[in-house]
Amino acid sequence: MNLSRHPTTYPTRYQEIAARLEQELSHYRCGDWLPAEQQLATRFGVNRHTLRRAVDQLVERGWVQRRQGVGILVLMRPFDYPLNARARFSQNLLDQGSHPTSERLLSVLRPASGPVADALGVAEGRDIIHLRTLRRVNGVALCLIDHYFSDIAWWPSLREFTSGSLHDWLEARLDIRLIRHQTRISARRAQAKESRMLEIPNQAPLLCVRTLNHREGAHSVAEYSVSLTRADMIEFTMEH
């Protein structure tokens, strides 16, 4: 078995096209759609498979994103550039749930799945409150948080939450102050759905922070939250 490197080879057709498309990305803005695959294939005089392969490269590099039935979305923006140059936002690790600028994507009453039930300390299948919020900075999706609450008495109030700071809302409407009890931090690649919601390339690294929160004075878990944050944009900090 020969482990030596392969000699350099001439670029294949799909690589040529990928390079060309990458150049031309500068003619687009974030949010623009590329011409349809068939159009591009015709223009380059190749089969659609070959064109798709070229686009695959751009997807891998994180420049564009596919949307079935819609088209190919251009992600690259001047905004992203400095980020990889270590110009990440810095965020206090303990601030989860108190972002002043998050919007609600989902709020439902639903049976607790296994992991959620475990975290909240309730029986699997019991109804719990599930909110999902998205935090944007300058219009860029940054952080997706799932909040799970065990006390469905909060539902009438929580269901009306639409945007702002969730923890401020709890304090203002229900006079409830939540205190962080446990934090778990991990990282992994974004899965397909997550990368769509956060508008990032598939497989991009995400920071995952899971927290257990109590009410002041109480010992049972009132909230379990799971946040997914673009790792290229955020760094968590903590002063001791």
Place this chain on the structure above:
Amino acid sequence: MNLSRHPTTYPTRYQEIAARLEQELSHYRCGDWLPAEQQLATRFGVNRHTLRRAVDQLVERGWVQRRQGVGILVLMRPFDYPLNARARFSQNLLDQGSHPTSERLLSVLRPASGPVADALGVAEGRDIIHLRTLRRVNGVALCLIDHYFSDIAWWPSLREFTSGSLHDWLEARLDIRLIRHQTRISARRAQAKESRMLEIPNQAPLLCVRTLNHREGAHSVAEYSVSLTRADMIEFTMEH
């Protein structure tokens, strides 16, 4: 442009095959070759394109590697398996530098680079102590830490450190107790060198923890450390 969620979809044929192949990887050892694409395609009753697409997934995940004219090389080690099944090790976020099982890879006196000098609060180019340690669990490389110390008076003692807990060593040999003052947590993909040292696929997600440590009572930074941990194996926890 509609950013609403996509409905869940059923796995496609190639995804099914990818999942099946991933299961079966445990039947192989690192260095084994998979059966030829045509054989696998025949066995699954699909076209070779479809089979190739399934293998593409394994390549993306870093389990196998293609060699033109040779075959498909199995990279994965059996040990890696349970990890993706969410069986990550749990580690206290504040334990950096005190792993009882780390080994020294490097110990040198060298001029401080820009970022290190900034962190330690010394002039760029001034000599500092640089130690690099690797932590293994069951023989598997888990965590790579660069330690930078501003006080070169510690050098005669630190240069003799070879393995064990670095912070224990400092306390035993120099009667120095270090206290965490600031923690920064980020995540990114492994670069080529890092993936070699940690024996993981390139681009695999890493957790990066950077800390500033003081001596008890003192205010200046005595140690700056940067740890890189396999994100598929570790989850950090913190009780408040």
Place this chain on the structure above:
DNA sequence: TAAAATTTGTGCGTATGTATT
């Protein structure tokens, strides 16, 4: 509400080129 059109996603069959054994 429903159907049609558009666009990407998946899959098959085939042909040819390239690298290795």
Place this chain on the structure above:
DNA sequence: GAATACATACGCACAAATTTT
């Protein structure tokens, strides 16, 4: 040189998702 195996590319067809009519 021959055999084997992966790499690239074309053409066609249909499925799935979305948007438009």
